[in-house]
Amino acid sequence: MLKILKYMNRRDWLFVLCSLVFIVCGVGLDLRLPDYMREITTLVQTPGSEMGEVLSAGASMLLCALGSLVTAFVVGFFVAQIAAGLAMRLREAVYNKTMDFSMEEIGKFSTASLITRTTNDIQQIQMFVALGLQAMMKAPILAVWAILKIAGKSWQWTAITGGAVAILTVMLGTVIALVLPKFKNMQKLTDKLNRVARENLTGIRVVRAYNAEGYQEKKFEGANEELTRTNLFTSRTMSVLFPGMTLIMSGLTLAIYWVGVYIINEAAVTDRLGIFSDMVVFSSYAMQIIMAFMMLVMTFIVLPRAVVSAKRINEVLNTEIKIKDGKISGFELFEQGEIEFRHVSFRYPDAEEAILTDINFTVHRGETVAFIGSTGSGKSTLINLVPRFYDVTEGEICIDGINIKEYTQEALHRKLGYVSQRAVMFRGSVLSNVTYGENGRQSVDEELLWKSIEIAQADDFVQDMENGYHTAVAQGGTNLSGGQKQRLAIARAIYCRPEIYIFDDSFSALDYKTDRVLRKMLKQETGTATTLIVAQRIGTIMDADKIIVLDEGKIVGIGRHKELLKSCPVYREIAESQLSKEELESA
Template sequence: MLRLLKQMKAKQWIMALLCVALILGQIYFDLRLPDYMSDLTVQIKTPGSTVSDVLHTGLEMLACTLISAVMAILCGYLNAQVAAGFSYHIRESVFQKVADFGQKEMLEFSVPSLINRTTNDITQIQMFVAMGMQTMIKAPVMAVWAVIKIVNKSWTLSVITAGFVVALLALMLIVVLVILPRVKRVQKLTDNINLISRENLTGINVVHAYNAEEYQEDKFEKANDVLMRTQLFNQRAMALLMPAVGLAMNALSLTIYWVGAAIVNRVSATDLAGRISTFGDIVVFGTYATYIIMSLMMLVMILVLLPMAQVSAVRINEVLDAPISLHEGKMTEAPEQGTVEFRDVSFRYPSSSGDVLEHVSFRANKGETVAFIGATGSGKTTLVSLAARFYDATEGQVLIDGQDVRSYSFDALYDRIGYVTQRAIVFAGDVRSNVLFGESSAPQDDESVQRALSLAQATEFVDKLPGKLDAPIAQAGANVSGGQKQRLSIARALARKPEILIFDDSFSALDYRTDASLRAGLARELSDTTCLIVAQRIGTIRHADRIVVLDEGRVAGIGTHDELMKNCSVYREIAMSQLSAAELEKEGV
């Protein structure tokens, strides 16, 4: 928690210090009231006291109360400002950190957990700061101040009060130690609830299609039940504290007045002034003792939030402290243009026991189309992910424009690349914002959008949308088809006018006619652009300048379609599974 507090800005620290000053002022005026009560008691019991004396003392008490109330209002306002600003900066820091995450870090934390840490955990911190800052300062200061006020008035009553305080503190400590491990478990169980909910919502069509509603409900019910039972235990344990404090406060007051009555009775009946003074001291002592117990009661309220806030702070710090596996270089210039080269590249995922790619070497020159094909799991997507530097090679070098990808700044690297993912990703907004997504050195205008849409064979359906370029796109592209999302994704890459285009099985959602038209447009309009294409269909890549065949992470063959049909058995098997008998006969197979 203290580490997170260091992220507060200077303005927030100033407001926090003002809030502390206001809290100390509140305590001063609140603790003045018992003294006035003692004066009132003496005035009322003393013969000869006038109404004006009592009224004057009462007005002073009222003034103290009003000043304390005004300070409390101002402190509450400043405290809310500090809490909101603090959570704003933490949320910003977490978001920026996650934005720098690579695939390795995303796999370590998981998307549902990161969402929960960015929302629920930060909200817990904000609630703790908003409700706890005043209490954590006010309660101990008030308790200590009250102890100082009463310690010399009666050692007997002081010992009794100390006994009650020690018993309550012991109870609070036991409860915290019992529930703290379960609070940590609650956060993990909440992550699990988010995971199940997210999976269910993302795959709702599959759930309906397979009549799996009951299965999903049971799955959610089990996770929800475990979370509920854990939270119930925590809440029941916490529920013991407030009645315990209330009982202690009332019992202490009763004990003080009972023992105090005996103390007053020990004073000689003839010493009326001494009896009145002692009685006043007992009243003041009881009030101050009540303040001490009230301080503990305030701490109990914070103890309800503290374990959750502490666990949330740890989880947030885990994100902020996570080492970034991908570090950008400083290079912006390169000796070549539009080239991609793999030099004896091997790669292993952090959680894998074996290499996914082994000793892969090839070169794509400017304007060439190099395709990758192979069985599922052969490493095609991993290979192009290394070219886009979503991961770094375990061994060997990946070069873009003759320069190791690790030496580029991120801006310089991604200005050279247009990447189309295997799963089409679009964002909530409109057609224009999706095509012009992100920063680019290419012109950000409607002409560029129209050109990219035309090349991506997307103009046909975009022109039919209401608003055309301003047509709304729902979250995750829920209002467009899979093929339309794929074409928008392709248009987004084309609008950047990159040196190198990477298509990760990006034509799979397109029909053959659209696929052919798109490839013909790319060959015609972007003859100087290097293309890396991952594909499952031989028809998509058979005219590539070179085809790299992967088999279990190794290069099984490199060449043109005709060369591989003659020399590569793996490629020939793929062709036989996809081409008709007439086409195979034409190929001479």
Template structure:
């Protein structure tokens, strides 16, 4: 927890120091008031006293109360400003860290957990700064200064105060021994609840199609009830604090007056007046001591969750991407060449590699295609090219250099990537096509329309009333699957990369659109090296080189005609989709 607060800037530390000074001044002012109350009490015992005699101590009491109010308002303002500023910077740092993560780190944390850490956990830290600063400083200061004030008074009253504090602290320790372990579970259960909620929302169509609403509801209810149960236990346990504090404070007042009654009864007349005045003052200071300790106990209510939240946020900030990129640019030898040299790859903590001894070469401008059964490792292989993961063994040579030698921005300029699941961002069609930075940025309308035309998306884009300025909902939910794929393809083409990767990116297209798109890609992007992962033979049969993947290994390599004659795996896939005449004619 201390580690995360080391991120406070000098300006924020200055605001914190100012707030602490104001809190100490506020406590000092509040503890001066009972002294004037004692003075007024003594004056009232004198039959000769005039109303004007009370004006001086009374006006000082009012003045100190107003000053205390102003100081408290300033402390609240500074604490809130400090907490909001630090939370904003912390949220930005977490976001920046997550944006640098590789796919491996994202999988380690999970998306629901990262969302909780970025929102709920940082809010906990913000609340601790806003409230805790006042509690941590004001509570101990008030208790210590009040004890210092009453320590010179009557010993009997002091013992009554210590007895009240002992009762209060014993109860608090017992309560916290039950509550603290439960507090540590809350954030993890919040992650679980968010994960189920996100899963339910993203899979709503499937849930309804399979009449699985009750199953998903039961799963959510179970997680919700577990979280609710722990929260109820915590808050019910801590709710005992309020009546306890009332009992202690009222008991302390009663105890002080009870002891005072005996002391005053045993004293002579002049001493009775002094004792009565001291009893009023002692009662006020005793209440300040109790309030001080009450404030300190509030720390233990918010501290455990804050410590857990701080640890979780620190984990995100301390985790560095497993992918290291150099900063110095390279002198590239080729423009679009790619070589796999005996590449093997295994996912973190996997028992066996998903790819073994993969070797091939593709020349600039050629079309390379991969095909294989589901789970054969095609997408895993493709993910290695843009360095979504690093190879376990071997090397990948891009334009004469290892891909590990390229700065991230340059690597992303060279490689265009269209993933299996088309992703569109909320905004407009134009903002989605002209997305990010590339060697072509910023794109003009002519370049955007050219990319849209090549991707066979011009027909539905031009039909829209606002065309390029047409609204795109989050994740492109206002477009069909085929339309989303074509817009994603257009986005990659518009960057004019040297190598463009299509990871099963034609699956939602009809056969006619698929063929037109591949034909126009061949004509208008001759300089680009095209890498296609496909499930349909018709999508890949025109490629210069086709590689057949089976169980993470290359089991066939060659042209469509060569593989159709010699490769059994390719034959099985091909004849399951097209007849002999269609395969021979390349349709």
């Protein structure tokens, strides 16, 4: 929790200081009230007192109460500012850290948990600061000050108050010991609920199509019930606190008066009035001490959850990012686009077996290299190693003769135009999606934008759209067809004018004709760029300069279409399943 405090800035600390000053003033005013009570009690009990004196003491009492109210408002204002500012800075830090995460770290936390940590967990901290900070500052000041005021008054009353405080402490300790583990669980269950809700919503079409609402509902209900049960347990346990506090407060007043009766009875008649007003004042101060504890209880209600949340936030912030930046950022010096895999092996984190083993090949500048193989043979895994979504487990990948780990990630990514298997669209417009990422450009290059759209075979439908490339694109591109999304994703890569194109099965959403025309235009326009294509269709890759055939993570054939038909049984098998006899023979 303390580590979180380093996200408070100087303004926050200044606000803490100001709050402290106002709290001291407020406590001072609160503790003046019993003094006026004593004065009024004495005046009322003393024959011959003037009504004006009573009224004047009463007015002072009222002023003190009003002053205390004002200080409470001011402190509330400062604390709200501190809490909101801290939450904002934490959200920013967690978000920025998450953006730097590699796939390994994202996989370790899970997307749902990262979302909960950025929202719900930070909200817990904000709530704790908003409610707890004030109480944590005020309670000790109030308690110490009140104790000093009653010290030495009567050992019997002091002992009773001490006993009440001890009972309170035991009650608090027991409740916290019971609920703390549950709070830890509660955040995990919130993660789970988020995960299930997310899965339901993203897969809603499949859920409906398969009439799986009942099944998904059960999953959701399961997670929901578990969270509700835990919530109920903590709320019920916590609910003991307030009645318990009230009982102790009333009990304490009763005990003070009870004991007071005996003390007064045994005192000399002349001392009785003094002892009586002392008793009234003492019980007021004792109440203030209990109030201080009450405030701490308020803090303890939110503290355990905030501690758990702080731990979860710190886990994200303290995670060491596996993929480290290199030093080479002068990418313009190396504009070649040659890629070399040297004895590359790769195993997913926590997986037992390697997915890729001893991969060796070189792609020269301007070449098109295609990867083909059965499902799960490791094609996507292989090309995803180039942008360093994961780092190789063994061996090295070099671009222009330099290990990709030595480039800064920005320099490396500027070299690459990556199109993923599933086209990713962001909320915005066609324009914002195609010109996505600055990549060194300050403004939109309209000519290049249209050219990219044209090469990606997206010009027809973009022109037909109501507002051309200013047409809105919904989050995830839900207002576009699969093929349209894929074409815009390809246009995005072309717009970057990269040295190296990476197409991860990006042509499968296109019809054969569009696929062919697109690749032909791409080759014409970007002749010097190196292209890596993962494809399922032989038609997409048969004219590639080099075809690499993968089987169970190993290269089982490298060559051109015709050569592989003769030399590589795996390739021939794939070709036979897709091409007609005539096409095979004419190859």
